[in-house]
Amino acid sequence: MSSDSKLFKDALGELGGVRPLVQERCVALRREDMPTALVSRERRAAATRQAGCEMNPLSGEYLELVVPWDPLAFKRDGVQNxxxxxxxxxxYTVDARLDLHRHSVEMARVAVVEFVRDCIEADVRCALITHGKGEGRRQPGLLKSCxxxxxxxxxxxxxxxxxxxxxxxxGATYLLLRKSARKRQENLERHSRRR
Structure with missing residues (x-):
């Protein structure tokens, strides 16, 4: 027996012994046993799916499908008009581009997260994502909606x-990205020297 194993057993002995964890059985609930909140949430989900929304398998939230020719628009509070x-x-000059044509939804999700992270690290402020309109598809505008x-x-x-x-x-979207921590610090130093 190695010295590490002996030390480990001695430490366990000081704690009063070791007991295995109790595992509870997982039993699927019957429909009538479901809590009221869960049933009402499932009913809302079914109604939303019938109203033209699609379940987003990535986040578990409902994804409202965008019409292929509708513009996308979003602005956080604090962004000047x-x-x-x-x-x-x-x-603005587009400093980085991402093309999502021929990507699955999962591939696109991973690519978008990595692209935004890489843009922040490279101090890119304006980027472009090309996703297509999704016209003529079984699910029109799916990537655009995502x-x-x-x-x-x-x-x-x-x-x-x-x-x-x-x-x-x-079929493409401009992004305005937050400044990296390094750029914010440089701006702070540059503006503090003016005083």
């Missing part, structure tokens, strides 16, 4: 809007 207008009009659902959940995204025609129109 002029800044948002310039983003919407495509006046982008519309995911981007507000990422705190690094300050605003987004459907792109201008020369950048892909309704």
């Amino acid at each position: 002029g800044v948002y207008r310039n983003l919407r009009l495509g006046k 982008i519309n659902h995911w981007l507000p959940q990422l705190e690094e995204v300050l605003a987004f809007h459907s792109a201008q025609k020369w950048h892909g129109g309704m």
Whole structure:
């Protein structure tokens, strides 16, 4: 017996012994045994699916499908109207691009999260995601709908809007991203020297 094993057994002995954890059986509840809140939540979910919404398998939330020709638009509180207008009009230089054509929903989700993280690390402020409109598909606008659902959940995204025609129109989205910690510190130092 190694010295480590002996030390471990001695330590266990000082604690008064070891007992195995009690495992409770998992039993599937019958429909009539379900709590009222769970039943009402399932009823709301069924009603939402019938109203034209799709279950998002990634987050467990409901994804409202976007019409392929509808613009995407989002702005967090604190983003100046002029800044948002310039983003919407495509006046900022696009420093990074992500093309999601031929991606599955799961591949797109992973790619979007990695893309936003990489943009923040590289101090990119304006980026473009090309997702397509999804016209002529069995589920029109699925990736576009996912982008519309995911981007507000990422705190690094300050605003987004459907792109201008020369950048892909309704099949692409501009992103305005938060400054990295390093850029914020540089701005703070630059502005404090002026005083």
